[in-house]
Amino acid sequence: MNLDLRTMMVMIAALSLLFSGLLALAGLHAGSIRGVRQWATGSLLLGLGLAFSYTQLGPPANPWILVLGATLALAGTGFQYYGTRLFKTGYCNAYLPWLVAGAAFAVNSWFVVLHPDIHARVIANSLLFFLINAICAHELFIRMEQPLRTAYWFTGASFSVLAAMFLFRAVVIFLSPDNTYGLYTQIPLNPISFFIGGMAQMAIVFGFVLMLNYRLSADHQRLASTDALTGVMNRRSLELEASRLLARYVRSGETLAVMMIDVDHFKTINDRYGHMVGDEVLRHLTAVAQKSIRTGDYLARYGGEEFCILLPASVERDAWTLAERLRQVFAGSEIEYCGEMLRSTVSIGIADSTHAGLNFVSLLVAADKAMYQAKLAGRNRVSRHSNSVDA
Numbered sequence: 001m002n003l004d005l006r007t008m009m010v011m012i013a014a015l016s017l018l019f020s021g022l023l024a025l026a027g028l029h030a031g032s033i034r035g036v037r038q039w040a041t042g043s044l045l046l047g048l049g050l051a052f053s054y055t056q057l058g059p060p061a062n063p064w065i066l067v068l069g070a071t072l073a074l075a076g077t078g079f080q081y082y083g084t085r086l087f088k089t090g091y092c093n094a095y096l097p098w099l100v101a102g103a104a105f106a107v108n109s110w111f112v113v114l115h116p117d118i119h120a121r122v123i124a125n126s127l128l129f130f131l132i133n134a135i136c137a138h139e140l141f142i143r144m145e146q147p148l149r150t151a152y153w154f155t156g157a158s159f160s161v162l163a164a165m166f167l168f169r170a171v172v173i174f175l176s177p178d179n180t181y182g183l184y185t186q187i188p189l190n191p192i193s194f195f196i197g198g199m200a201q202m203a204i205v206f207g208f209v210l211m212l213n214y215r216l217s218a219d220h221q222r223l224a225s226t227d228a229l230t231g232v233m234n235r236r237s238l239e240l241e242a243s244r245l246l247a248r249y250v251r252s253g254e255t256l257a258v259m260m261i262d263v264d265h266f267k268t269i270n271d272r273y274g275h276m277v278g279d280e281v282l283r284h285l286t287a288v289a290q291k292s293i294r295t296g297d298y299l300a301r302y303g304g305e306e307f308c309i310l311l312p313a314s315v316e317r318d319a320w321t322l323a324e325r326l327r328q329v330f331a332g333s334e335i336e337y338c339g340e341m342l343r344s345t346v347s348i349g350i351a352d353s354t355h356a357g358l359n360f361v362s363l364l365v366a367a368d369k370a371m372y373q374a375k376l377a378g379r380n381r382v383s384r385h386s387n388s389v390d391a
């Protein structure tokens with residue numbers, strides 16, 4: 001391959017510095033997502049490492065500048081790993097990239113002072129780069145929801161290419177005769193490895209940006225579909241889920257049951273104890289309801305102090321059993337807020353598609369009517385829509 005190594009080095013160094021700025025800018029709007037600043041630092045150090053190595057054009061090269069270049073570049077990859085861990089889990093030991101830098105400096109200094117063998121130094125550096133890039137790839141090949149998985153695996157694949165390239169470089173130099181390797185020697189290995197390395201490094205940065213982009217959009221989607229106070233689905237996402245279920249049930253002929261839950265005398269709770277206590281009552285009801293439902297059921301805050309549960313493949317009788325249990329557990333539990341202890345109750349209305357039809361609005365109206373029946377009958381009870389229909 002007739003590629004000029006120096007031009008490539010300048011290009012890759014300049015691109016790395018540019019990517020560092022790009023990632024730093026992206027990190028400014030990453031909210032609570034961690035790791036992007038560390039990726040930016042990683043690119044900066046990689047760029048500087050290459051720039052320092054570039055200054056050693058041909059003999060006589062200053063070995064200490066090359067030591068500095070290798071240390072910076074390896075520290076850069078260490079920061080990429082640090083950022084990836086932070087992005088994934090929100091936590092990583094801060095000393096890790098410094099440990100990589102320390103190891104790189106120690107290894108390179110050893111080969112300058114005690115064992116001045118360029119072959120051995122390049123093999124050792126290649127193996128270090130191989131190791132850290134392989135660890136980065138291993139961090140990213142994990143099972144997770146789409147589309148984040150695509151971004152993770154794309155970045156992981158790019159790290160793998162880089163790791164494979166460094167391993168290949170180490171093996172080729174190991175097998176070649178002594179005193180034949182030099183950074184600027186005209187051997188095909190140099191341009192090939194710098195070309196692949198540069199491309200893979202670019203792909204890694206694109207992967208980081210893609211990961212950030214998908215994570216932000218997933219977070220926005222989650223925010224738009226959940227209720228901020230209780231963390232359960234909001235009305236909008238419940239309606240979406242219901243229409244998806246109903247479209248399927250129209251074809252399959254399955255039944256759907258709906259439960260409307262309303263806290264009794266909630267205004268009085270707010271007036272007597274304050275809105276914070278009222279909020280705590282809603283959170284407590286959410287916790288009780290979440291424990292009562294099955295994995296396939298959908299719990300949502302429908303508005304104010306009203307909650308709705310969708311029970312797929314269920315009829316009123318199933319819903320009644322669940323509603324009765326929920327009502328009893330809620331009424332029997334005490335809610336504590338800043339030393340205040342109080343009890344509360346709920347009225348529940350239930351309906352199913354056998355009586356109200358396979359239409360979400362008519363199901364909701366039916367469950368709501370049943371809930372008001374429960375209120376009229378004295379509250380703290382469960383009422384069925386079919387009872388009023390039969391009557």
Ligand SMILES: Nc1nc2c(ncn2[C@@H]2O[C@H](COP(=O)(O)OP(=O)(O)OP(=O)(O)O)[C@@H](O)[C@H]2O)c(=O)[nH]1
Binds near residue numbers: 262
């Ligand atoms: N603390 C708190 N209160 C809320 C929230 N959303 C709505 N509310 C209050 O909930 C109360 C609902 O009162 P009403 O609709 O009169 O019902 P109620 O007092 O529960 O009476 P019944 O339903 O007939 O038993 C109102 O005072 C609203 O201000 C919320 O997110 N937090």
